[in-house]
Amino acid sequence: xxxxxxxxxxxxxxxxxxxxxxxxxxxxxxxxxxxxxxxxxxxxxxxxxxxxxxxxxxxxxxxxxxxxxxxxxxxxxxxxxxxxxxxxxxxxxxxxxxxxxxxxxxxxxxxxxxxxxxxxxxxxxxxxxxxxxxxxxxxxxxxxxxxxxxxxxxxxxxxxxxxxxxxxxxxxxxxxxxxxxxxxxxxxxxxxxxxxxxxxxxxxxxxxxxxxxxxxxxxxxxxxxxxxxxxxxxxxxxxxxxxxxxxxxxxxxxxxxxxxxxxxxxxxxxxxxxxxxxxxxxxxxxxxxxxxxxxxxxxxxxxxxxxxxxxxxxxxxxxxxxxxxxxxxxxxxxxxxxxxxxxxxxxxxxxxxxxxxxxxxxxxxxxxxxxxxxxxxxxxxxxxxxxxxxxxxxxxxxxxxxxxxxxxxxxxxxxxxxxxxxxxxxxxxxxxxxxxxxxxxxxxxxxxxxxxxxxxxxxxxxxxxxxxxxxxxxxxxxxxxxxxxxxxxxxxxxxxxxxxxxxxxxxxxxxxxxxxxxxxxxxxxxxxxxxxxxxxxxxxxxxxxxxxxxxxxxxxxxxxxxxxxxxxxxxxxxxxxxxxxxxxxxxxxxxxxxxxxxxxxxxxxxxxxxxxxxxxxxxxxxxxxxxxxxxxxxxxxxxxxxx
Numbered sequence: 001x002x003x004x005x006x007x008x009x010x011x012x013x014x015x016x017x018x019x020x021x022x023x024x025x026x027x028x029x030x031x032x033x034x035x036x037x038x039x040x041x042x043x044x045x046x047x048x049x050x051x052x053x054x055x056x057x058x059x060x061x062x063x064x065x066x067x068x069x070x071x072x073x074x075x076x077x078x079x080x081x082x083x084x085x086x087x088x089x090x091x092x093x094x095x096x097x098x099x100x101x102x103x104x105x106x107x108x109x110x111x112x113x114x115x116x117x118x119x120x121x122x123x124x125x126x127x128x129x130x131x132x133x134x135x136x137x138x139x140x141x142x143x144x145x146x147x148x149x150x151x152x153x154x155x156x157x158x159x160x161x162x163x164x165x166x167x168x169x170x171x172x173x174x175x176x177x178x179x180x181x182x183x184x185x186x187x188x189x190x191x192x193x194x195x196x197x198x199x200x201x202x203x204x205x206x207x208x209x210x211x212x213x214x215x216x217x218x219x220x221x222x223x224x225x226x227x228x229x230x231x232x233x234x235x236x237x238x239x240x241x242x243x244x245x246x247x248x249x250x251x252x253x254x255x256x257x258x259x260x261x262x263x264x265x266x267x268x269x270x271x272x273x274x275x276x277x278x279x280x281x282x283x284x285x286x287x288x289x290x291x292x293x294x295x296x297x298x299x300x301x302x303x304x305x306x307x308x309x310x311x312x313x314x315x316x317x318x319x320x321x322x323x324x325x326x327x328x329x330x331x332x333x334x335x336x337x338x339x340x341x342x343x344x345x346x347x348x349x350x351x352x353x354x355x356x357x358x359x360x361x362x363x364x365x366x367x368x369x370x371x372x373x374x375x376x377x378x379x380x381x382x383x384x385x386x387x388x389x390x391x392x393x394x395x396x397x398x399x400x401x402x403x404x405x406x407x408x409x410x411x412x413x414x415x416x417x418x419x420x421x422x423x424x425x426x427x428x429x430x431x432x433x434x435x436x437x438x439x440x441x442x443x444x445x446x447x448x449x450x451x452x453x454x455x456x457x458x459x460x461x462x463x464x465x466x467x468x469x470x471x472x473x474x475x476x477x478x479x480x481x482x483x484x485x486x487x488x489x490x491x492x493x494x495x496x497x498x499x500x501x502x503x504x505x506x507x508x509x510x511x512x513x514x515x516x517x518x519x520x521x522x523x524x525x526x527x528x529x530x531x532x533x534x535x536x537x538x539x540x541x542x543x544x545x546x547x548x549x550x551x552x553x554x555x556x557x558x559x560x561x562x563x564x565x566x567x568x569x570x571x572x573x574x575x576x577x578x579x580x581x582x583x584x585x586x587x588x589x590x591x592x593x594x595x596x597x598x599x600x601x602x603x604x605x606x607x608x609x610x611x612x613x614x615x616x617x618x619x620x621x622x623x624x625x626x627x628x629x630x631x632x633x634x635x636x637x638x639x640x641x642x643x
Contacts, residue, residue: 476526
C-alpha cells in the first residue's frame with residue numbers, strides 16, 4: 001500500500017518499460033564532457049590526492065566517489081554564482097542603508113605563518129564590506145615572521161579597524177583564537193581562517209537581520225570553496241536551518257559562524273584539547289546556550305583550497321576527526337543523552353547510535369487488502385530478521401476478496417498475530433491506521449506498508465532508541481526499490497508543489513549531496529511506509545488527518561508533530577525494501593485524479609505559510625524541480641538584500 005504520490009514517480013511502471021535500443025542524443029557529448037573534466041584535473045597534486053583516497057577507501061568505494069565527482073552539474077555553479085552573487089549596485093544600496101541600530105561585529109582570525117598574498121586578500125575582503133561597523137582582530141602567532149609584521153603594520157596604520165594582537169609564540173589554533181577573542185570589542189564575534197575570504201556583503205547580511213530582530217544570538221551562512229589563485233569558486237555548501245542531528249553527523253555549520261560575544265565568553269572560548277575540531281566543539285557549546293539561531297542562506301564565505309587545508313586534503317588532519325568525535329560526545333553528555341559515536345570512512349562524518357533504554361512494546365500496524373504473498377514477504381522478513389524482542393503485529397484487513405488472503409490470515413492468527421477487520425468500505429489510509437491505533441497496546445507505533453521487506457536486523461532498536469529522546473516525535477527509514485535505488489531518504493517540502501522524496505532513484509552505494517542521503521538528520525517529514533512514533537504523541541496531535549485518504553497524510557502528520565514542538569529524524573541506517581503501491585492502483589481514473597487534486601488543495605490551505613517560507617531542513621537556493629539537491633536554476637531562492 002502506498003500512502004502518497006510525491007512527484008508522481010512510477011518506479012514500478014519504469015521497470016516494466018523495455019530499454020531503448022538506440023542511445024538518446026547527447027549521451028556521447030555528456031560522456032565526452034566527463035572525460036574532458038577528468039583530463040583537466042590530471043595534475044600532479046590531484047593524482048597524488050586521488051592515490052590517497054584510493055588507499056583509504058579501496059577500489060570499489062573510490063570508483064563510486066570518483067563517479068560522483070565527475071557527474072556534470074545540472075546547473076553549473078560557476079555561471080550561476082556569477083549571475084546571482086552580490087553586484088556593485090547591491091553594495092551601493094547596502095552602503096547607503098541607514099541602520100536604526102548598528103552593532104559592531106568583530107571578526108577574529110588566528111594567524112600563523114600566513115603567506116603574504118593570503119593575508120592581504122583576507123584583510124581586503126574585510127575592507128570591502130558594505131557594512132562599516134566592524135573590526136578585524138588578528139591573533140598573530142608568528143612574531144619572527146618579518147613579512148607578516150610588515151604587512152600587518154601597513155594595514156593597521158591605514159585602517160584603525162584592523163588590529164594586530166601579537167602572540168609571543170604559537171600556542172595552538174584554539175589559544176591563538178582565544179587571544180584574538182579577548183581583544184574583541186564587538187557585540188558579536190565572527191570566526192574566520194587566515195587564508196579565507198568573506199563576500200563583500202557578509203557582515204551586512206548579519207546586521208540587517210539584527211536590525212529586524214535584535215534577539216538573535218547566533219548566525220551561520222552558506223559557503224563555497226575557492227582555488228588558491230581565486231580562479232574558480234566551486235562546491236557550494238547550501239545548508240538547512242539549525243539541525244542538531246545533522247550537526248552531530250558533520251560540522252555542517254563551519255563557516256561563517258557569528259555569535260553574540262557574551263555567549264562566546266560564557267563558554268570560556270575555544271578549548272585546546274579539541275585542536276583540529278576546536279570550532280566544532282565551540283559551535284556545539286554556543287548553540288547549546290543560544291536562544292535564537294539564524295541561518296543566512298547565502299554563500300558569504302569562501303574557503304580557500306590548497307594542499308595543507310582540510311578543504312582539499314582531509315587526510316592532512318586525521319587527528320582532527322578524533323577530536324570531532326569527542327566534541328559530539330561532549331554535546332551528548334551536556335544534553336543528557338547517551339549514545340555511541342563512531343567515525344565514518346568519509347573524513348569528518350560521524351554516526352551516532354543512541355543507547356536503548358529497555359525494550360518497550362512496539363505495535364506494528366500493517367494495512368492490507370489481498371496481496372497475500374506480498375504481506376507474507378513483509379511479515380516473514382520481520383519474524384526472521386528482526387532482533388528486537390518486544391513487538392506485536394496488527395494486520396488491518398481492508399475489504400479483501402481473495403480466498404488466499406483469508407487463508408493466510410488464519411495462519412497469522414495461529415502465530416499470535418492479530419488481524420483487525422476495518423469496518424468501512426473503500427480505501428482511506430488515514431482512517432485505517434487510526435482504527436488500528438485504537439487497538440494497539442504498544443508504547444510505540446510502527447506504521448508499515450504491506451509491501452516492505454526488512455534489510456536491517458536491528459532496525460527497531462535504532463528507531464526506538466531515537467524516539468526515547470524527549471524531543472523526537474517520529475523516526476523514518478531509508479527505503480529502496482527492488483533495483484537498489486533510493487525510494488525514500490526523507491521528504492522535502494515544496495518538491496512537486498507540496499512534497500517529494502529526497503534522492504529518489506539514487507544508487508544504493510552513493511551518498512548524495514554532501515553525503516546527506518547517508519547521514520542521520522532532522523527532516524520536516526518522512527514517509528509512513530515505514531515510520532515509528534510515540535503513541536502519546538500520535539494521540540496528542542489527533543492522529544492521521546482522515547480528509548487525506550491517500551496522499552500527503554504522512555506529511556501532514558509530521559508537520560503537526562513539528563508544530564507540537566517535536567523533531568523528525570531520518571535514520572539512513574534503518575533500511576528496507578519498498579515494493580511500492582502493489583496493492584493499490586495507479587492514479588489514472590477521473591475520480592482518483594479529482595481526489596488527488598483535492599488533497600493537494602487541502603495541504604496548500606493548511607500549510608500555505610510553511611510552503612511559502614520553504615522547508616527549514618532544506619535550502620531556498622536548491623531546486624524544487626528534482627530530488628537531488630541541485631541548484632535552483634532561476635536564482636529566486638535568496639537574492640542579495642535590496643531596499
